[in-house]
Amino acid sequence: MLAAADVDREDSEKRYMTKPTLLVVVAHPDDESFGPGGTIARYAQNGTDVHVVIATDGAAGSVVEGYEDARERLAEVRKEELEAAVAILGAELHKLGYRDSGYIGDPANEHPDAFMNIDEADGARKIVKLIREIRPQVVVTHDETGGYYHPDHIMTHKITKAAFHAAGDAEAFPEIGPAPYQPQKLYYTAIPGRWLKMMLWMIRLRGGDPTKMGRNNDIDFTKLGRPNNDLHAHINIYPYWETKRAASAKHQSQGGGGRMLSWMPVWLEKRLFSKEYFIRAYPPPRNGVQEDDLFAGVGVDG
Numbered sequence: 001m002l003a004a005a006d007v008d009r010e011d012s013e014k015r016y017m018t019k020p021t022l023l024v025v026v027a028h029p030d031d032e033s034f035g036p037g038g039t040i041a042r043y044a045q046n047g048t049d050v051h052v053v054i055a056t057d058g059a060a061g062s063v064v065e066g067y068e069d070a071r072e073r074l075a076e077v078r079k080e081e082l083e084a085a086v087a088i089l090g091a092e093l094h095k096l097g098y099r100d101s102g103y104i105g106d107p108a109n110e111h112p113d114a115f116m117n118i119d120e121a122d123g124a125r126k127i128v129k130l131i132r133e134i135r136p137q138v139v140v141t142h143d144e145t146g147g148y149y150h151p152d153h154i155m156t157h158k159i160t161k162a163a164f165h166a167a168g169d170a171e172a173f174p175e176i177g178p179a180p181y182q183p184q185k186l187y188y189t190a191i192p193g194r195w196l197k198m199m200l201w202m203i204r205l206r207g208g209d210p211t212k213m214g215r216n217n218d219i220d221f222t223k224l225g226r227p228n229n230d231l232h233a234h235i236n237i238y239p240y241w242e243t244k245r246a247a248s249a250k251h252q253s254q255g256g257g258g259r260m261l262s263w264m265p266v267w268l269e270k271r272l273f274s275k276e277y278f279i280r281a282y283p284p285p286r287n288g289v290q291e292d293d294l295f296a297g298v299g300v301d302g
Contacts, residue, residue, distance in 0.1 A: 020295055021049040023136035023183070024091070025127060025160045027115070027152040028100065029058040029082035030251040035147075035189050036140060037089060037244035038237025039276045039294070044090030045240065048295075051134050052091045053127070054082060055156050056115045060102035064255040075100075077253050085250040088243060096126050101152045103219075109151065116151035123159035124166060129176045131167035136183050137298045139164050143188035143226070143279055148219050157188070164282070184298050186282040187233060193225035198272075232280035233291040241270050 022043050026032050032040060032052045044050040059075040070077045086093045098115040102108030109116060141160035146153025166172035168182025200221060237244065248256045
């Protein structure tokens with residue numbers, strides 16, 4: 001007769017061996033919606049088990065006008081926003097619980113508990129545990145630049161990449177159950193360089209400075225974007241654009257209710273940003289590969 005723990009493990013393994021499962025690991029509350037939100041919604045609405053992991057509490061983030069009084073309780077505000085957004089996307093939420101670091105040069109970076117200062121093995125251990133429990137075939141996280149060089153995004157990339165390769169190694173983190181499990185594919189989110197070229201033109205046309213973007217003027221758009229050859233997966237989110245927008249709107253303290261391109265007609269914005277792009281990190285892609293499905297070539301039996 002099987003022990004209770006064995007039965008639980010067997011049931012868990014059956015669940016994830018018979019259904020496609022996606023694990024998305026990002027740094028902050030709002031990254032799941034502002035980033036690959038359309039992709040999350042697409043897979044969640046089409047029968048995939050989607051799990052979203054948020055690394056930090058987001059408490060060091062900037063706030064929009066009207067939320068200044070929420071600064072002292074920002075972690076709780078962002079927690080509520082996150083839970084509402086992930087529910088709209090249709091995913092299951094997991095939180096690593098680290099302290100937000102803030103952007104480059106932020107005094108919050110100096111806190112000993114800031115996410116950017118953690119022991120990377122500790123962070124990888126937490127994600128290995130989730131991978132072995134959830135058993136995703138596909139894992140998505142930030143690229144090595146974090147998209148726009150945010151320290152927390154970069155740390156999320158480091159620990160997720162390490163965990164992806166360690167999860168299937170019986171000698172890595174042997175104290176963590178259940179049994180080792182190796183996901184089949186690893187992707188990084190990506191901002192297309194051609195998007196950025198268009199954005200730079202529009203920003204300059206309107207008299208803005210693309211080297212000083214964001215609410216704190218600390219993001220240099222001229223240093224962002226990936227070449228087209230890096231964009232191995234082009235995911236059509238046109239039918240899910242409104243879901244992504246609704247989830248993003250729940251992040252009110254981060255300006256989610258507004259539109260960065262508010263001067264652009266909604267129909268045009270929807271058309272221009274109807275795809276989300278990903279770099280396939282593993283298995284290494286062949287030259288010229290372009291996928292329209294993160295699960296292309298994936299077997300759901302493990």
